[in-house]
Amino acid sequence: MKNFQPAKLHERAHRQDELRNDLAVRMQRERMLQANLESEERVETKRFIRQVR
Numbered sequence: 001m002k003n004f005q006p007a008k009l010h011e012r013a014h015r016q017d018e019l020r021n022d023l024a025v026r027m028q029r030e031r032m033l034q035a036n037l038e039s040e041e042r043v044e045t046k047r048f049i050r051q052v053r
Helices: 006-052
Strands: none
Touching: none
C-alpha cells in the first residue's frame, strides 16, 4: 500500500462508505422492483386463468 497521509486515508474510507451505501440502496431498490414485477405477474396469471375458465 502506498504511503497515504491520514487525511487521504480518511477521505478514501469515507468515499468507500458512500459507495457501499449507494450500492445497498440500489440493491434494495432492485429487490423492490423485482418483488413488484413478480406480484404483477401473479396477478396477470390469475386474471388469465379466470378468462380461460
